[in-house]
Amino acid sequence: MNLFATFEQSIDIEQALAEIESSLISRDQILVVYMDNEPSPEKLTGRTREIHSNAFEVGMACATGSAVIGACIGFVLVWGPIIWGLICVLIGFTIGYSVYYFLKKDSVHTRRLKKEPEVLVIIQCTEIHVHPIREILWKYRALTVGQTEDPSS
Amino acid sequence: MINQNQPSLYKISIFGITHLQQHNPIMVAWWSAVFPGFGHYLLNQYLRATLLTLSEVTINTLAHINEAMIYSFCGKFEMATSVIEPRWAFGYLVIYMISIWDSYRSAVYQKKLYHLTKLQNITPPRIGIFSSEIQYLERKKPIVGVLYSFFFPGLGQIYIHRFGLAFYAIFWWWVYLTLSGLHESLLSLVLGDLHKSTTILNPHWLLFMPSVMGGSIYHAYITAVEHNKLYRLSQRNELTKRYGSNKLRILP
Numbered sequence: 001m002n003l004f005a006t007f008e009q010s011i012d013i014e015q016a017l018a019e020i021e022s023s024l025i026s027r028d029q030i031l032v033v034y035m036d037n038e039p040s041p042e043k044l045t046g047r048t049r050e051i052h053s054n055a056f057e058v059g060m061a062c063a064t065g066s067a068v069i070g071a072c073i074g075f076v077l078v079w080g081p082i083i084w085g086l087i088c089v090l091i092g093f094t095i096g097y098s099v100y101y102f103l104k105k106d107s108v109h110t111r112r113l114k115k116e117p118e119v120l121v122i123i124q125c126t127e128i129h130v131h132p133i134r135e136i137l138w139k140y141r142a143l144t145v146g147q148t149e150d151p152s153s
Numbered sequence: 154m155i156n157q158n159q160p161s162l163y164k165i166s167i168f169g170i171t172h173l174q175q176h177n178p179i180m181v182a183w184w185s186a187v188f189p190g191f192g193h194y195l196l197n198q199y200l201r202a203t204l205l206t207l208s209e210v211t212i213n214t215l216a217h218i219n220e221a222m223i224y225s226f227c228g229k230f231e232m233a234t235s236v237i238e239p240r241w242a243f244g245y246l247v248i249y250m251i252s253i254w255d256s257y258r259s260a261v262y263q264k265k266l267y268h269l270t271k272l273q274n275i276t277p278p279r280i281g282i283f284s285s286e287i288q289y290l291e292r293k294k295p296i297v298g299v300l301y302s303f304f305f306p307g308l309g310q311i312y313i314h315r316f317g318l319a320f321y322a323i324f325w326w327w328v329y330l331t332l333s334g335l336h337e338s339l340l341s342l343v344l345g346d347l348h349k350s351t352t353i354l355n356p357h358w359l360l361f362m363p364s365v366m367g368g369s370i371y372h373a374y375i376t377a378v379e380h381n382k383l384y385r386l387s388q389r390n391e392l393t394k395r396y397g398s399n400k401l402r403i404l405p
Contacts, residue, residue, distance in 0.1 A: 002401070009292070009384070009385050009388055009389075010292050011291075011292075013388075013392075014388070014392070017392070017396070027395070027396070027399070028399045028400075029399070029401065030396045030399060031396055031397070031399045031401050032392045032393065032395070032396035032397055033397070034389045034392075034393060045177070046177070047175070047176075047375060047378055047379075048378060053295070053378065056374070057180070057371065057374070057375065060367060060370060060371045060374070061180060061183055061184070061187075061367075061371065063367060064187055064363060064364060064366075064367025064368065064371070065183075065187065067363035067364075067367065068187075068222075068360065068363050068364060069226055070363075071359060071360060071362075071363055072222060072223045072225075072226035072227065072360070073226050073227055074351075075223055075227065075351065075356060076227045078347070079347065080338075080342070080347060080350055080351035080354075081351065081354060081356075081359060082335075082338060082339065082342055082350065082354075083342070085363060089363075118385070119392075121396075122401055124401045
């Protein structure tokens with residue numbers, strides 16, 4: 001039998017593999033394949049391939065700068081430095097975030113899954129092991145699990 | 154010949170994870186302009202960054218830079234000129250400009266180091282156990298770091314395991330809170346006394362606070378993002394080495 005499971009990358013997958021390997025089957029019956037994302041578009045220069053995350057960075061940078069200016073001018077305005085500081089944070093963040101977002105938005109087509117199948121695990125085992133292995137896979141938060149019949153039968 | 158000292162992208166020490174990363178140099182320079190030293194924190198050059206921040210607070214206070222800034226932004230240029238202390242201001246300016254330039258230059262170079270080191274593809278273990286600490290790489294939620302630092306700057310650094318920097322930031326935030334009177338002022342504001350809330354604020358110490366909070370949020374956010382990248386890279390290397398080349402019979 002072949003079992004197939006997809007996981008998000010986390011410590012859980014290592015726990016699952018270690019548990020299967022220590023009690024049920026040997027290491028050479030397991031194959032692990034890391035799945036790549038579609039490469040980041042050239043135009044999306046930044047820390048991640050996630051446009052909102054990069055835009056957040058720019059927004060924070062602008063918000064901080066404008067907060068300082070807002071607090072300064074707040075000393076001569078009616079509402080005082082705290083309220084003007086906060087108003088300027090919002091203005092600065094919105095400007096920074098949207099400038100980045102609207103400049104880069106055409107370069108990405110966003111269809112992000114909430115949890116991505118980053119790893120594919122293939123396990124070859126005999127029929128009696130299928131059930132316990134499936135249990136372990138689910139216990140350690142496998143995203144999806146599938147199986148095929150024994151090739152020789 | 155195998156070089157024992159092959160560089161890797163990160164090193165786990167008692168103080169946390171120190172790592173190379175690819176910054177946009179302009180962004181690093183910008184954070185140095187916001188608060189000298191912050192750019193170097195982003196580059197993981199923690200010691201020189203800390204010394205730069207100490208120098209910034211001291212000389213800024215002696216030269217009355219923050220007061221001069223407030224007067225300038227309010228258009229009172231004569232007041233700004235009279236409040237500033239020339240004995241300290243010129244030196245302050247030189248250090249300020251050079252720290253921006255130095256962090257920019259370092260970011261450009263570290264970008265190259267990152268590229269070079271990544272091609273070597275050596276990833277050390279993800280855990281370090283020391284006599285008084287346990288440090289490890291872990292998948293993080295960057296937004297949690299943001300919230301922590303928003304509520305009290307420094308807490309975001311605890312979230313990303315950089316506890317030395319965390320308590321340095323927490324200590325200074327208490328100093329700023331005490332000397333600026335921000336919390337008292339907030340209280341007056343909530344109670345509706347607008348005039349009192351402005352007059353009890355100390356402008357000099359208040360003006361450090363937006364930069365420190367912004368910097369702490371930004372640092373926590375990008376460090377969490379980078380830790381996630383390192384985690385994925387390291388786990389991938391490790392498990393591919395262990396399970397990546399087994400020959401299974403998949404097709405009938």
